[in-house]
Amino acid sequence: MDAKQAAACKAVEYVRDGMIVGLGTGSTAYWAIQYLGEKVKQGLQVTAVATSAETESIALQCGISIVELDAVDHIDIDIDGADEIDGQMNLVKGGGGALLREKIVAAASREFIVIAGSNKKVSLLGKFPLPVEVIPFGWKHTAGQLAVLGCDTSIRKKGDEIRVTDNGNYIVDCHFGSIAEPAVLEQKINSIAGVVENGLFVNMATRVILGHEDGTVQVIS
Numbered sequence: 001m002d003a004k005q006a007a008a009c010k011a012v013e014y015v016r017d018g019m020i021v022g023l024g025t026g027s028t029a030y031w032a033i034q035y036l037g038e039k040v041k042q043g044l045q046v047t048a049v050a051t052s053a054e055t056e057s058i059a060l061q062c063g064i065s066i067v068e069l070d071a072v073d074h075i076d077i078d079i080d081g082a083d084e085i086d087g088q089m090n091l092v093k094g095g096g097g098a099l100l101r102e103k104i105v106a107a108a109s110r111e112f113i114v115i116a117g118s119n120k121k122v123s124l125l126g127k128f129p130l131p132v133e134v135i136p137f138g139w140k141h142t143a144g145q146l147a148v149l150g151c152d153t154s155i156r157k158k159g160d161e162i163r164v165t166d167n168g169n170y171i172v173d174c175h176f177g178s179i180a181e182p183a184v185l186e187q188k189i190n191s192i193a194g195v196v197e198n199g200l201f202v203n204m205a206t207r208v209i210l211g212h213e214d215g216t217v218q219v220i221s
């Protein structure tokens with residue numbers, strides 16, 4: 001069991017019969033879906049909400065039943081990965097391009113468990129380029145406004161084409177280098193016209209599970 005698998009396996013231990021579970025996106029969340037699928041095959045009853053089309057498809061293959069977020073009034077536990085995690089459990093997310101749905105699902109959740117290899121722990125956020133989901137209309141102008149906040153920007157691509165999110169938007173990756181005040185920056189970015197949401201998750205995680213390469217985990221809450 002590697003670091004991602006160890007963190008994912010531990011997170012699934014918190015899921016109880018009858019819960020509504022949020023399923024994150026990415027290579028670490030993938031393992032949580034696999035482990036949850038195993039428990040479902042053994043009789044655990046859960047309903048899940050997926051944070052991306054990719055996750056929905058993986059979950060269905062694992063025999064996990066998926067509903068729309070609006071079909072439930074809350075989520076008991078959301079399990080998702082992260083690109084960076086600081087000492088206050090603030091996050092950078094969106095490396096997989098699913099940050100908007102991930103943030104909506106996390107906000108609807110009573111518990112938000114973040115799972116990652118211990119290499120994702122940082123003292124200061126921002127080395128990983130901050131993903132910002134923007135409306136396609138006028139995106140170069142929106143990126144220009146983001147650059148005024150002190151970053152270099154690049155448009156997310158898939159091959160030669162601009163990558164389109166599950167919501168029909170684009171992602172602008174913002175290279176800040178370091179982010180001293182995540183809560184302030186999160187609000188500043190979201191006040192720019194054309195921005196839908198950004199990948200700073202401030203004060204949202206309730207528990208962080210870091211996996212190590214030897215298969216051990218560290219739980220922070």
Ligand code: 5RP
Nearest residue numbers: 026027028081094095096098
């Ligand atoms: C997707 C995400 C992922 O959780 C994040 O990119 C981490 O991915 P991985 O577990 O593959 O390292 O935010 O939008």
